[in-house]
Amino acid sequence: MRARATAGALGVALLAGLLTACGAGDGEAETVRFTFSKREAIPYMTKVVDDYNASQDDVRVELDTSGVDVVSASFVRGNPPDLMLANYNNEVARFVDRCTLSDLGDTRAASAIRTDLQPLMDQYGRCEGRTSALPYSVMAASVIYNKTIFAEHDLEVPRTWSELIKVADTLADEGVTPFYGTFKDDWTVAQGWFDYAVGGQVDTIDFFDRLAAEGSDVGPRSAASFEKDYTRPLEQMTQLAGYVNDDAPSRAYGDGNLAFAQGEAAMYLQGPWAFSEIAKTAPDLDLGTFPLPMTDDPADLKVRVNVDLAAIIPEGSQHQEAARDFLEHLYRPEVIEPYNESQLGYTPTTDAPPPSDPRLAGMTDYYDTGKVYQGASVLVPKTIPLTSYAQGIAFGEDVGTTMRTLDEDWARLAMRQ
Amino acid sequence: MSTLTTTPKGAARPKRGAPHHTRRVEPVYYLFLLPSLVLFTLAIPVPAIIGIFFSFTNSIGIGDWELVGLVNYVAAFSDPAIWQSYLFTFGFSLVTVLVVNVAAFLLAVGLTSRIRLKVSLRAVFVIPMVVSGIIIAYVFNFLFSNSLPAAGTSLGIPFLSTSLLANPDLAWVAIVAVTAWQAVPGALLIYIAGLLAIPGDVYEAAEIDGASRAQRLTRITLPLMAGYVVINVILGFKNFLNAYDIIVGLTNGGPGTSTRSVAMTIITGFNSGDYAYQMANATIFFVVAVLIAFLQLSVTRGRNTL
Structure with a gap:
């Protein structure tokens, strides 16, 4: 009892000290x-x-x-x-x-x-x-591309999925790695590959509204689910992941910036934060950006923002x-x-x-006209290891199975919150 | 523990407090206990009890919360991610305990036999123990991701030419190897101490009876070392269940979720506003650890004194 009184008195004394400290400067x-x-x-x-x-x-x-x-x-x-x-x-x-x-x-x-x-x-x-x-x-973030490599191979910025595949095929045929992958760092897979692929064809605002409405009912029979809405874009993502450097699974973000700066690949799925890192090695590299086309309608093009x-x-x-x-x-x-x-x-x-x-010029029109989306990977609460799942898919895990796991995680989280 | 490590076979335990006083203990001794008792209570049981309490709420670490009963526990038991992390952690711990103890035992036998440079070799083998786990992990991360694949490619060994850490089915092997590399010295020191405590005349007698080298190892050294093996297994298993830093530095739980340990799962929950849920997981883990401790004690009781 006495101890508590002493502690209380001490607290009051401290508080008083703090208040006077604040008050001292208050005049000015x-x-x-x-x-x-x-x-x-x-x-x-x-x-x-x-x-x-x-x-x-x-x-x-x-x-x-x-x-x-x-x-x-x-x-x-x-x-x-x-x-x-x-x-x-x-x-x-x-x-x-x-x-x-x-x-x-x-x-x-x-x-x-x-x-x-x-x-x-x-x-x-x-x-x-x-x-x-x-x-x-x-x-705003989208595909970063090496303009010099594109010019050397007479390539235009792709605006549809089939054009993108054509560009990737041409580069691969001519011995250039189309995309540089840094799959060792799971966040690079989630931020670039996963989010660009999903955001390029799923309306994320609408999707997460529908998902929230389903709550703990999200699953094989619900109207909205990761399995239903994400399987297609992620299958396309795995198709693109076939065009990366052979050692992508053991390359990290820093390795990727260095390699891309040295012209080892034509495209890089990263955000503007990578520019300053790339510039450390190649300050004059001619780089541009374009939204990843995921459908065959150029009207669907959007850039990822945060x-x-x-x-x-x-x-x-x-x-x-x-x-x-x-x-x-x-x-x-x-x-x-x-x-x-x-x-x-x-x-x-x-x-x-x-x-x-x-x-950044390649993204400005999209930002100005509001053709933007926020990455699905950051909208899912971090307690669900989505970045790990995205990495798993890049490593060859089955898309359908992973999406079913994600649905179950979502439903469980909704149940207890 | 000191009685465990220094009592050779057959030696009678010293009779404690031969002239048995029933005199009241001097109260001042309790005063000596007070500081550590207060610090211990504030640092461990109090936060643990607060944490266990919050596992029955829906708190996210800040703001209002309410009691939700067993919801978090029900959800945890039906969460395959949590099951997987337990499965991984136990599998990893069992394998690592085995690897560490076999390696440390053989090394200890080697380092106590009559060889050159015995002392300097012992020093070399103990070095990994003094390096911090996260540093070891980052160094090995580089070796696994760059050096080993480069060596594998130039030697034409396809198995080595891709990073072990990038293989979802084998990344755990790398984690076991690095953890063992760091944990062997601790076990090694205990085994060396144990080997040095075995009196030489036992071996002499065996030699006279015509026992071979292998027989001396299996019939004399091993049984006499049983107590030390038990200690190393218990301590090692306890440490490996808490595996965290080396995994974070090597794979960060990946590829995918294939190497997420229980401790990592608990901490990700704290960082991502899933406080109460992972508190429930931590409570379950605590109970599991206590059960294992009792199991180990009952299995080994009576045997560790030889």
């Missing part, structure tokens, strides 16, 4: 803890924060670059950051689903966002009546107004547009220009 500026951990862009964000702090005296922003795990832990402890720019995925969506993020619907930033991106945000999770997160940077960064303000933050002030600053065109330009991302505001990098 309110401190906002801003979490941002995208390593490549930390120098840019540091400068944004410094400029903002110098421009006014009411709010002082502190940049916190500790990673996602630390942030999750801070939510559990009830001491979340005041503002976050973070990769938007199922892990962040947990905070959305449980309504632990404040409504950003009334901010100027929110009204500047392209409305056709909202379904992509909602795909991960929703808190009824709230705009829990705002997209800040959208990454919300690389989204802005959120946790409800637990004690500095809601100050955090909003800095949020508006982050969304000013002179901040958000150069950011995306430098990171090869697309700015999600309505009037922003696309990134000028010529390597």
